[in-house]
Amino acid sequence: MQDKATLNPTPDQTFEIVGQGAYDFVRVLTHSKQLQRQGRVEEACNERFHAFQRISELLPEDEEVILEWEDPNTRAALEVIHASAIDHFLINDFEMSTAMLELLLELDPEDHLEAIILLAFNYLAMEEYELFDEVSNDISDKYACKEVLTMWAAFRRSGRIPEGDAIRFRTRFAPYFAEFTSDEHPADGQYLEDIESERPSVQAQARELWLRTENLWTLFPDFIAALRR
Incomplete structure (x- = not known):
């Protein structure tokens, strides 16, 4: 052809x-x-x-x-x-x-x-x-990734995560907080079946966000360390 x-x-x-x-x-x-x-x-x-x-x-x-x-x-x-x-x-x-x-x-x-x-x-x-x-204003506050971006932006600029942001992430997006502070993030069969289903669980979506950004946290590990404190 x-x-x-x-x-x-x-x-x-x-x-x-x-x-x-x-x-x-x-x-x-x-x-x-x-x-x-x-x-x-x-x-x-x-x-x-x-x-x-x-x-x-x-x-x-x-x-x-x-x-x-x-x-x-x-x-x-x-x-x-x-x-x-x-x-x-x-x-x-x-x-x-x-x-x-x-x-x-x-x-x-x-x-x-x-x-x-x-x-x-x-x-x-x-x-x-x-x-x-400029672009972050166009990302909905309903998304957990917006909270991650907001915290990371503050950390990149000042070396600290604002306490209010950390509390909001821990309470409003608890499964994401648990995922981002966990020591393990297996992309195993159970996760793959969950994330590929019609209605993936919030836990699977949290792991997906971690896996999609894991290279950043390997490159900039201090942010995750600060989040765990």
């Missing part, structure tokens, strides 16, 4: 990526997930990154482009960008992850994938506090 793609405008002033072969991003995304499940993580990451590069090359340099979320192939392309941004975040390549997420938000201003949350973690890791302040 020949590799080819076009960026087609829609009546809603968005664009769809119509492609085949290497530009069939539904297939690319599915295959990368299969590789991941087989433990071929590096291959999966490379596949997503190369797909991201192909998407970038499709985009005009001097024109605003909003991609059509409702189109399956275009949505898969957005999901590929997000997944590759996560890949880079997990290896502490915060600059590349940030560049991908900023592009993603330009292409999908409604932020269907909630890319802004990972972007906020990236900004804090890079000590980009003004940028963090």
